Amino acid sequence: MGIDMDHPALFARTRATLPEILADIERLVSCESPSSDLAAVARSADVVAELGTARLGAVPERIVFDGVTHLRWRFGPGPTRVLLLGHHDTVWPIGSLTAHPFGVVDGVLRGPGCFDMKAGLVMATHAAAALPDPSGVTLLITGDEEVGSPTSRELIETEASGCAAALVLEASADGGALKTERKGVSRYEIHVRGRAAHAGLEPWRGVNAGVELAHQVLAVQALADPGQQTTVVPTVMSAGTTANTVPEQGRLDVDARVRSVTEQARLDTAMRALRPVLPGAGLEITGGPNRPPLEARASADLFDRAARLAARLGLAPLTSAVVGGASDGNFTAGIGTPTLDGLGAVGGGAHSAGEHVLVDELPGRTALLTALLADLLADWRTLSSPCGLTNQQPSSRAARP
Known part of the structure; x- marks a missing residue:
């Protein structure tokens, strides 16, 4: 059921899409989106929506709270099994592209917000698009994470409630480590x-x-x-x-x-x-x-699952890290939803002139995310009733009350 997770073809197919992944990252990075500029965040949401619609074949719901624009894709008519979570706002002010233009040199991609976390958003859309049937997945992309998620916290907690997993596309820790604890x-x-x-x-x-x-x-x-x-x-x-x-x-x-x-x-x-x-x-x-803290108990089972899948895909062994910085994954863990963070790009320099993404790591990380989604959905479908969602076509569902 779903993708053959331990087959080299998955990794190969993802590698073949690298030019599209890079083009999508360039489009997102080239649309500046400082959290404090609501018009810029709205323009960024337009670009994210266009890219996501092209990759996923579905138009997102546009949710605006206090002028902040968030986007949500829900697939299938049933309950959400897995929440994919990210944000499209950045700490970089308008004009940052002048001093720090997008570029790829010697396998290193640079540009404001590339690592935190526009590359992760692109990975999420490509991973969901690679699923034969994404029913049970919700992709939520918020617009105010960098300022503490004042308008999106309730939305995030509502979406995560009852999910088997929240997968957070924030950038990795040093050396590509997944973030299994956040203070x-x-x-x-x-x-x-x-x-x-x-x-x-x-x-x-x-x-x-x-x-x-x-x-x-x-x-x-x-x-x-x-x-x-x-x-x-x-x-x-x-x-x-x-x-x-x-x-x-x-x-x-x-x-x-x-x-x-x-x-x-x-x-x-x-x-x-x-x-x-x-x-x-x-x-x-x-x-x-x-x-609230993202404690180790919230991520342990998901990390073990991801580590097994990484081995089947032929990737380097996964490592984990405890970090002091917080993310929206703190909210999902805080309501009791199993949460794995740092699934996004490998690189470094978040919020600094040295912000960068390692291009060679993008296909493997995207393939891992695809495999993790497929594995979680397969568990759900195995346990669901005969009238489950296996044969449903992808579609965006109307918002819950």
């Missing part, structure tokens, strides 16, 4: 209230918000736990208004990364328990967990 992210703001006074005439009448802020910086940093790889980092901070005034207000931003839900809860409790040190000072703590 959860919490963000906080500490607002300090002091009392202003003249710094020269009567500073003792003031309550120095800057000094209180310094105490809080040390208290926050002490919440880190190297043994559990928990990082708690004071980042942006400010206090005061003029050089001769005791600061009345102060603010501190905090970025925290944790490997487990338990540790994220421990940290949240500790942050909210912070108290002022200086008499007369006040604190307000806002923010909290932004993304």
Whole structure:
């Protein structure tokens, strides 16, 4: 049923499509899509939709929340078995192509957003298109991941609910490793209230918000736990208004990364328990967990399956990595959906002038994604009733309520 996953023909067929894969990546990279520019994101969605329609033979649903454009393809009339997940927004501002044009030199592809993660989007469309019957697959491509997915989080969690797997096309870790753990992210703001006074005439009448802020910086940093790889980092901070005034207000931003839900809860409790040190000072703590961790238990079975398929395809043994950065895979894992991340391009330099993709790795990674999809769908169809979806033709389904 489906593709013969252990046959060299799959890898060979994917290698034969490399020129089309490269052409598609060039089109996506050449359409700049910074998250903050909603018009640019909408133009990018148009290009993604055109490419996806050409490869998949189906027009996506266009979902717009607060001006942000997301795209969704659903195949077959039944429930979603596998969610393919990616994003088409980038961190690169309009005009970046001038300094960093698309190009392929000596087997290295470059261009803003190529690694994170427009190559992964192309891989997803080619892998789904290679399936004789993609029924049970949903491809969701969002437009605001780089700014924390404020409009797409609920959509992602709804789509992932009940799925057997979420496969995230974010770029690989170093050396092509799949991302089997991602730290959860919490963000906080500490607002300090002091009392202003003249710094020269009567500073003792003031309550120095800057000094209180310094105490809080040390208290926050002490919440880190190297043994559990928990990082708690004071980042942006400010206090005061003029050089001769005791600061009345102060603010501190905090970025925290944790490997487990338990540790994220421990940290949240500790942050909210912070108290002022200086008499007369006040604190307000806002923010909290932004993304739950993608824990190892969420990815273990899928990684083992992918490793077996890679061996059958004749690929190099797969490796795994724990990373501090978060993705939309944190959301799918957070609701209990098995999730495997880092299935996208092999390369490096995300968000930097050195961003690149290794061209020779594209066919193998795309073939692996195709095989993984086929394997997951085959399990589902084996267990489904005689009126299952095996003979259904691919089609986009209407949105669920």
